[in-house]
Amino acid sequence: MTDLLDPRTAADPTPTPSSGRPPTTGRARLGRFLRRRPGLVVSILVIVFVLVSAVFPALFAPGDPTLAVPRQRSLPPGPGHWFGTDYLGRDVWTRVVHGTSLSLQATLIAVAVALVVGGLIGLLAGFVGGWVDEVLMRVVDVLLAIPPILLALALIAALGFGTTNVAIAVGVASVAQFARVMRAETMRIRGTVYVEAARAVGTRWWVTLGRHVLPNAAGPVLVLAVLEFGLAILAVSSLSFLGYGAPPPAPEWGSLVSEGRNYLATAWWMCAMPGLTIAATVLSVNRVSKALDGEWGRDR
């Protein structure tokens, strides 16, 4: 009886949902969920904005990001240039919006690399177990011993500069994290009674993998993927700030901050505005990840 008599569950008098509130439709529930979380709604809007500007930058910033107007050099934020202009007289807003494309591409590649490679390693290690698990996890342990940024730097030193190489480096540096979570989830699900029950009714192992293990393990891994999206934006922009990304004058979020650095004393907005954009995007992504992680499931 120990499961039931855990004080936390025994003390919780929540009636079984079947006898509680009438079941609400999915859409009504989503509406109620969002209405109570205005911060989450803003975060989703920010993410939608970023995604749209990555594909159709001209929609929000019709100008040319490389067009320099010498007469309008270093103007502070104001009407017409609401992120200000840079030292060559280029509109910072236009450059930030057009920079979204490269930064986001790199981020997506990084997350995809980490998710696919790390996920497969973790799944293999967790489901097969034995020496396969032992070997794979030792490799993962080593990868975890090297700080991600340094690992990424080593990869860049080998692969050379450029947005794609930066993206791959950031992705590979996060593989270990994904492998660990995926393995832990796979092992947790594989050890559950319902997976053994499936085996005990004669379900073949690959069916068990597809129908029980993967769907139940996917949740936490996807939450991690969303979280990783935020971390990858930070890592990609850091490397781009250090000068390993796309060569100028192509705009990238990190390199925009770096360009503004020399004018920090006189024209703070050249640094501040692109950085603020990065911060807002990462904050929004993390907020959504938090909502996916627990709040949505708990708020039934």
Add this chain to the structure above:
Amino acid sequence: MIYLLRRLGFAALVLWASYTVSFAVLYLLADPVATLVARASDGTAITTAELDALRARYGLDQPVPVQYLERLGAALRGDLGTSFVNGQPVGRTIAEALPPTLQIATAGLVLAVVFGAGVALTATYTRSRWLAQVLMGLPSLAVSLPVFWVGLMLVQLFSFQLGWLPAVGARGPAALILPAVTLALPTGALIAQVLVKSMSTALTEPYVTTARAKGVGPLAVHLRHALGNAAIPALTVLGYVTGNLLAGTVVVETVFTRPGLGRTTVEAVADQDVPLVQGVVLFAALVFVLVNLAVDLIYPLLDPRVTQAVPA
């Protein structure tokens, strides 16, 4: 004793494996000679003979397995090779770059632990829901900000606007403050996040109820019962935290134009100075391994269950 030997063995294994991984990445993924050529030629054409001479000079003319074993053997004797760029031994370059980095890393770690633990303990102790919400929101805000940008904004505010602190350089303790704070912010946030989580878990455990039923006051419950248990998971991230702190100096030293290991790394990567980059990676792995060894030694003091079952 066996416990210690096991941990030492594992530490050696991690070091060897990071050597192998970094060797594979740096020597196999790309051709170091191409880098050498780019460095040596200065735009003029290079003859095959010159190329071979270059290869021979850095031991790159050998077959890969031989190179690997020779370099590994040298590394075991403490010789990490010679920089492609300045021709100095890698070990000496790192040792020379280290002191200023150690300064900000130590200051950053102290600040991070103080910030992180302070925020986490206050957030879980306070009875004001409002204050708890604000404090618990701080870490997730701090980890979302790009470090380089935070550094620049601090410079803009404290150096250019207020004129309180120097913007760049490494002279005097005043120059240490901004880099250390910048470095401590994400690290402290990470510590706070882990500690808030483990404290919240510990505070709902039945043994806390037992303590409260004894009539123990809230502060004693918090510090004597909950923290003792919550510190254990927080300690496990210390190795990771220190490693990231070290990696953070790469960005921070660039932002504040300070000399140090971080700057050296940035330049080595820009020059594709393969032996030096590998040296830095190995150094980071060594720090990680040493910190984890220290954590392993502290563990049994904090958690009596550890001495019994040896973790794999």
Add this chain to the structure above:
Amino acid sequence: MSLLRVQDLQVDYRVAGGTVDAVRGVDLEVATGEVVAVVGESGSGKSTLAQAVIGLLPANGAVRAGSVALDGEELLGRSEKALRSVRGARIGLVPQDPGVSLNPVQKIGTQVAEVLRVHVLADRRSAPARAVELLERAGIPDAAVRAGQYPHELSGGLRQRALIAVAIAASPALLIADEPTSALDATVARQILDHLDTLRAETGSALLLVTHDLGVAADRADRIVVMSQGRIVEQGPTAEILERPTHPYTRELLAAAPGLAVVDALPPVPVSGTPIAEVRNLVKDFPLPRARGSWRREHLRAVDDVSFTIARGETLALVGESGSGKSTTARLLLRLADPTSGQVFLDGADITTVRGVAWRDLRRRAQLVYQNPFASLDPRFSVREVITEPLRAFGVGTREEQAARAAELVDRVALPEAMLDRRPVELSGGQRQRVAIARALALSPDLVVCDEPVSALDVSVQAQVLDLLHELQERDGLSYLFISHDLAVVRRVAHRVGVMQGGRLLELRPTRELFDDPHHEYTRTLLGAIAGQQARV
């Protein structure tokens, strides 16, 4: 005057989307030196009541109205600081689960001494010695050694004794015990409760005993309070409640309580033809982790030379406490684990070493119902998917035929057909276990192994599930291997009972014989530990 007087107490919990009333107007009195048992099923509010009395409700709980007075002093509305001088000193708490209720990183002695220090009953120098005395009084042998150990070095029974030492340290006038023994094996539970009785008699403390087990309440309490859905439905002297229950809910509980209701044991089934299942000399060793400094691997013999047969239409029960090897035996029989030595037969055929296709075919003949219906159903599956999973696994029938079979199966386990589209979270524990039974029946097996099938369920639900298992057996001639720690449950369902201890099968006899005339000393101890007997005598 009564020691504890609770009047019109109302407690609710804040949950997402509103509040839930947990205690709805409870009046209760406990006199000095009296033992009052609060009995109810999960969700009845009994634990909440106990927590409200000591002022330790979970963070989302709040007292809405009412009064709790100790010795005439109102406790509700007092400051946290004032309450602290009551807790531990005047009210002692014996918590539910000894496994997690002691601080794992503090020595036992320190944790006992802390009460004395907090209430200034001892100073820094005298506290450790007093703590050892208290541990001794709580019945811990070698108390001085134990005081220097950490909780993980003690067994569950010893930990609960340490917690009792904490509770009695300041000689409180009132002890509250919240399910003090439900996490322990029956024989240990009985010793602990006996010892608690003795201690209480010495100190004259009153005891508020919260329990789901009417048998325990009947054995120990002067008065019984029956709670259901946050209200007291009936209270009175123990004998009166047991003999003349007035409320229908109390009558239902009494009828369902395994230890109290006297049921005639089932007669043995006449043996004819090959037994459906047989095991011969089964042995299972588990390797233990290597001891420090040793390269030899020690083994734990979980199952030690066990043999038995199960006839068609028979229920064979294996009883034992945790670690007795009963569940491992069941898994060996189903070939979900491989025996170290010995043989397993199903319907006369040796299946000890079958692999691959033949192994999978076993699943059509023998099925398993798990202990915990909360864990054995995939949370993402609908009930229909759960029940048809075995059919899909063997490709039985078309999609329509499978759907029809699912409808037929839920009907057989007495669930409405509308349940088919629900997910496990939407079902109660009893409903989930019915779904698990329906899944086990999907392939029409001959043998169903039930591993503690009702131990996670409330008693009234237990009775329903046991009745269902019995009906299915009558109708389809099923055979069961029934694994349980609860002799009272076994008595209701089994034709024959085997008693296991330390991996060995001590005796295996027809149910009635075993209960009336146990041969083995250990069986007698087990029988003696069934709660509710003292009341029945």
